[in-house]
Amino acid sequence: MEAPSTAEDIRLVNEKYHDVAADSYDAKWGIDFGEPGQQQVLMKLRKVLGRRLDEGFGDALEIGSGTGYFSLCMLQAGVIERATCTDISPGMVETLRGNAQRLGLDVETAVTGAEDLPFEDASFDLVMGHAVLHHLPDLERAFGEFFRVLRPGGTVVFAGEPSRYGDRLAQIPKRGAGFAAPAWRWLMRARPAGAAGNGHGGSQGHHEDHALEQFVDIHAFAPGDLADVARRAGFADVNVRGEELTANWFGWTNRVLEATAEPEDVPWRWRQYAYRGYLAFQKLDDKLLEGRLPAAIFYNLLIAAHKPGA
Template structure:
C-alpha cells in the first residue's frame, strides 16, 4: 500500500492561484491549512456536548436500531468530529477516517488516539475509495457532500464499500435556500464587525490585520471548495440513482441557523480572548433553544426546503 501524502499547511501563492481552477486541489490546500485550528474555529469538542449533538443527528434521521455498528467509515472526516463522537456515543465499535486532506487525516487520527478509540485512516478521494467491496457496516459523513465534485460517483462508491444491508448517514449539508440566507447573514456580519472595530474605542476588539487577511484568503478558497447546495428531494434521487434503497432525507435548523451564522462570523472577526466561557455558553444555549423550536414546532408547519441543514440516510440492498 502506497504511503499517504504528507500535510501541506503552508501553500504557496502559486498553489492557491491554481486551486481556483481545481476544486480537489482547493479542498486539499484549504483543509490542510485549517486542520490545526479547525476544531477551535468550529467549537468542536469530544465531550458530552458534541457526543449528544452527533448522536442526535444520527438518531434524527436513522434511529437507533443496529447500534453499535461493528465497522464504520467516515467520508471526508475532517478532524474526526462525527465519527469519533458517534463512537463515544455507542453508535460505532471500530472506525476508519478518510479525507482528501492529509492534514485532516493526521489530526483525526491524533484525536482518536487521545480518546483511546479504535480508528485507522487513509487519505482518500470520495470518488475512488481505497477499500474493497462490502467492507463496512456503516458509512457516515458530516458537511462533506457539498465538497465532492462528482456526487453520483461518491454515492456509487458508498454503495460499493457497504456490506449488503449496510447503512449510510450524511448530515450537516446546506440546503439551497438555507445556504443563500446563511451566506448573506455571514457577509453582512463580517462587514459590520470589521468596520465597527476600526473605530477608536472598539479597536481592542479588532483582530490583527494579518489574521483578518488570512481569514479573507480562507474565505476566498472556501468559495471554491463549497461546490453544491441541495434540494432534499433531488439529493434523495441522487442516492437512489446510485442503487441505494430506503433513502430518506430530513432537514433541520431554521431559527438556529439565522442565529448561528452571524455568531460564528462574529467569533471569527474578533480576538478569541475577548470571548470567554460565558459567551460560549450563551451562544450554545441559545442555539439549543432555537433548535428545539425548529424541531418541535417549525418542522411540522414549514416546507423542509426552508431549513438550513439536510440529513440523508439509506441502505445497500441485501
C-alpha cells in the same frame, strides 16, 4: 486566485484548504469530543435513522472525516464498533490520529477521495459523513462507491449538507451581522480582527485558508435532487430531512460578529450566551419546526438510505 474549473482542480483546492485548516479546525468550529459533542452527533443521526441507531453498527466508514468529529464521538458513544476514517487531506488525517490517540481510541485511517475508495466490495455496515458531500466534484460516482463498499442491508447517512434555499435565507442574518459588527465591537470593547497582528489576521496560514475557502464548497442541494442521486446509485428507503432554521440564523449572526474581532477580545460571557442561545434555538427547531416545514427552507440537510439485499 481563479475558481477551479475541473474535478481534479477542485480536489486539489480542497486538499490544500483542509491541510492549511487542520491545526485550528476544532477550535474554529467549536468541535467537542466530550459528552456534549456526542449528544449533538447522536441527535442528528437519530433524526434520519430513528430506532436503527439504537441497534448500532459494526464496521463504519467515514467519508471526509476531517478531525474525526463524527467517528470519534460515535465510537465513544458505543454506536459503532470499528471505524475507518478517510479524508483527502493528509493534514486532517494527521490531526484525527492525534485526537484518537488523546481519547484512547483505535481507528484505521486512509488518505483518499470519495470517488475511488481503496476498499473491497461489501466491507462496511455503515458509510457516513458530516458536511462533506458539498465538497465532492462527482456525486454520482461517489454514491456508487458508497453502495459498492456497503454490505447488503448496510446504511448510508450524511448530515450537515447545505440546502440551496436555506443557504440563500442564511445570507440575510449574515449581511445584517456584517452591518452591525462595528457597533457590536464597540459594545464588546473588542478590537477589529488583525489589529493585534495575530489571531484572525496575523498568520500566513490564516490568509491562505481564507483565500481558498470560497472555492471548496461546490454544491448546495435541493432535497429531491440529493435523494435522486442516492436512488440512482441503487439505494432504497431514501430519507432526506432538514434541520436548523432559527438556530442557524442565530448561529451565523454570532459567528459573523465574532469573526470581525480579535478572538481574545470576545468576552467569555458573550461566548456562553452564543453557545446556550444556539442550543435553545436548536431545541425550538427540533420540537416545533423540523418535520413540519419543508426540508428545503432549513439550512442543513440530512440523508439516510440502505442498500437492499438483507
